[in-house]
Amino acid sequence: MLKGFTAPRSPLGIAALVPSPPWHFAGDVLAVEFWNDPDISAHILPTGVELDEQCRGRSVALFTDYQFTAQNDEHLDPARYQCRGFSILLDAIWKGIPIAWCPYCYVDNDAALMRGWIQGYPRKLGTVHQTRTFAAASLASAPLVHDGRFSACMSAHGRLLVQAGVTLRERAEHLGGMLDRRIVGRRYFPRLSAGLHDKPAVDELVRCVSGHPLITNVWIGEGELNFPEAYGEELEMLGPLKVGRGYRFSFSYSVTDIEVLADLTA
């Protein structure tokens, strides 16, 4: 019997690109809220999802730097299971419910790329960096203090796609409404059979179900954000007209489930 949550399925089930859930994540985030042009960003939404009229174009640019484990101490295999990612989340409405729509997402790791597709995140490979904070005092250690400065960037295939900065102003107990919407994505797996290239085998709107979400070490300040134009990408069309607050925090959560909102193949 072949085993494994994903391909390659194998006799022992340890060759699979993605191990079986539950999946656990712990990491650090640098985030910047911004507003893009709603007349443009409305066009990134699939049928059934609409911009949130209360906050047209409000979005978050999210840089993550995290460690992953499933059931086999994957965090003790850091070459395979540490990951850095970048996502955009756009305030939207699905059937009257506020959601965060994820139009673009990049990670630096193959297991995370495929895990994303399974979760409905449209991931591509990107190279992602953010300034880190270290325990020992130094000009190099970027402490979490008032006026502390952090940067982040993301590139793919040698093109810079996002550049961000955050200047910390004050420690906070919570994110104050930022990231309080459930993330909705789209699981999409095409057919290759002739004549069926536009009839995907899987096309579902899905909502993430996060277990044990935990946010800590929250700092809030001012953000900077820029999406340089790059050949072969459409990210810059969602670029900021206005930039808001910046955030730096640590997080953890688990994933074992997903909620299918709609089957779009029907």
Next chain:
Amino acid sequence: MLKGFTAPRSPLGIAALVPSPPWHFAGDVLAVEFWNDPDISAHILPTGVELDEQCRGRSVALFTDYQFTAQNDEHLDPARYQCRGFSILLDAIWKGIPIAWCPYCYVDNDAALMRGWIQGYPRKLGTVHQTRTFAAASLASAPLVHDGRFSACMSAHGRLLVQAGVTLRERAEHLGGMLDRRIVGRRYFPRLSAGLHDKPAVDELVRCVSGHPLITNVWIGEGELNFPEAYGEELEMLGPLKVGRGYRFSFSYSVTDIEVLADLTA
């Protein structure tokens, strides 16, 4: 309307990780035929596929170094669309028909990784190298000549998984039966909804349909092959008991279609 053959689907359709077929490939191959332990390799086959009793355990290790284009001159974006890959093909039988089963496959490019999953190749990211041949004479240029030597290797996440060598002996008109079986793979896309982790949304046996296949500059000689053991992989279980001929050739082909042999979710 959102466009794109794959996620991320976008207003212009140019952000998609994989462009729409037809897909065209041109490249160079280093290949080594070998025999693994049929009592072990039989366990890598899915239900309905069996080892070929005429050649139990006969396999090919295939290193490719190629360029890709779809309809938009993707070969003029070499940072995104050049690729190197490694595959194993195992002689097998499906419903009485000789096939080549692909249990493991690695590539160094995200578009190729996802394209592979759509084609039924169980790809993971790997770093693949092969000695190249260059037009200008030099000790460094590895000419295609009698006793010419070529090497190839593949690693993933910093672990060496395959090491191969070929010593050329003679030029040939064709591959002499090597690679004359149609490749069969498995399209597999899991569900993440609780309780359905072992009920994939897509699970199909598929047979590749290659358009305009072309093989040229064929050289045949002796092969060397070694699969070092590596944590988190099962490749070494398919490693060689005996190594046969080595091959070096150039190839091109196109893909626009796939043949679904069986729906395994049924």
Next chain:
Amino acid sequence: MLKGFTAPRSPLGIAALVPSPPWHFAGDVLAVEFWNDPDISAHILPTGVELDEQCRGRSVALFTDYQFTAQNDEHLDPARYQCRGFSILLDAIWKGIPIAWCPYCYVDNDAALMRGWIQGYPRKLGTVHQTRTFAAASLASAPLVHDGRFSACMSAHGRLLVQAGVTLRERAEHLGGMLDRRIVGRRYFPRLSAGLHDKPAVDELVRCVSGHPLITNVWIGEGELNFPEAYGEELEMLGPLKVGRGYRFSFSYSVTDIEVLADLTA
């Protein structure tokens, strides 16, 4: 006037691979003490340096994960100036003084590679990972606790060169003698002129001068260490006969100077 501490020297001096000192470092370390075969490791020492008879073969394997800045907020350019490294330090004696000799060193960043050569570290490129600890509780966050487990590994050009593990046992105030020797390396820059290939332009024994060294968050436990054999490397010859304690700590220090102990070209 061309400017820059290193090549490429340029009109503004910002293109230089390595910015001018002072240099500041802050990071995390996973370290494992071990004993190699002194009859073998004695041969890695240059003339004038000898094994320490008090602790023949005692060595430390050091994995670093750090951030760098010079005078221009380089830590806000994380894509260029974050770095991970691996070093071996061997207990030795120079003119009666206990020192730590650095025979091999790997980093994942070009500025760090060249900085190392200038400091006397014989760096090559390697891919280095270590389990990280994150603030938010999770199975993935690897907290600093009794029985906490950490791993590290280093590979170069797709070959695994070092694999290590540390199981934490207790928090400590200091490293207890570990890393209390000044590191001695060798600045070596060859000539390429015909007939002078073995007459280096620079060949100096040098001792590092660290400013403001700070060690914090020290945990001590048990170590595991393994140097797999790899083509084109000699690291495994210094591999462990016996493995001792493991350490996990945070550090910072600055560099503005180096002490030249001997000019070996004389």
Next chain:
Amino acid sequence: MLKGFTAPRSPLGIAALVPSPPWHFAGDVLAVEFWNDPDISAHILPTGVELDEQCRGRSVALFTDYQFTAQNDEHLDPARYQCRGFSILLDAIWKGIPIAWCPYCYVDNDAALMRGWIQGYPRKLGTVHQTRTFAAASLASAPLVHDGRFSACMSAHGRLLVQAGVTLRERAEHLGGMLDRRIVGRRYFPRLSAGLHDKPAVDELVRCVSGHPLITNVWIGEGELNFPEAYGEELEMLGPLKVGRGYRFSFSYSVTDIEVLADLTA
């Protein structure tokens, strides 16, 4: 006795980052000639080197894709010794002799980076790609034909630094004067001792000595070239005011020597 042409020097001499000369190279080149602003590019020249008044600002952007070997069949270790590079060569005069000055140079390999510093090329790590040509006919194979199109690009640390294109027009017997100047570079190795940061240990003008140079498969056509601005680089200051011909050819040569033109530390 420790052995090795460079650090790390070791008992067997096989750990050295760069093997001993002679060095042999074979590869493919995409090149574009261009003219930058001589009032600006004059400032990239060291004392004693001047712009060539006959062709003020004439430069060549050179993308190489090559294989390397020294005395131990290094081309059979392709993971370590294949390389892609980018260089700029600027027409200049040294003591009345026409030369090509190399102000900036990038490679994707650590051995090549250090070899460059030894040869006087001010190398940094870059990611370099060029469209390749393959033997089997295909839309993907980029044949060497009239109107054949090739692209190349170079990025460093996720920022695109150069983008180039060549449209082939005709096959040629030779390069017609392009690349007929000897390349002059600067070997520069700084001191780190306090007070001596601006007194390099090595600072020499050097002229390359190429053995057995061979150019073949020459095609000439039209070039395109663009140097996007990028933080932390000064390349764009040498960017094209005018772009000339484009070239595609194969090459090989050997290196065993260098000619020291001047010792700038004196």
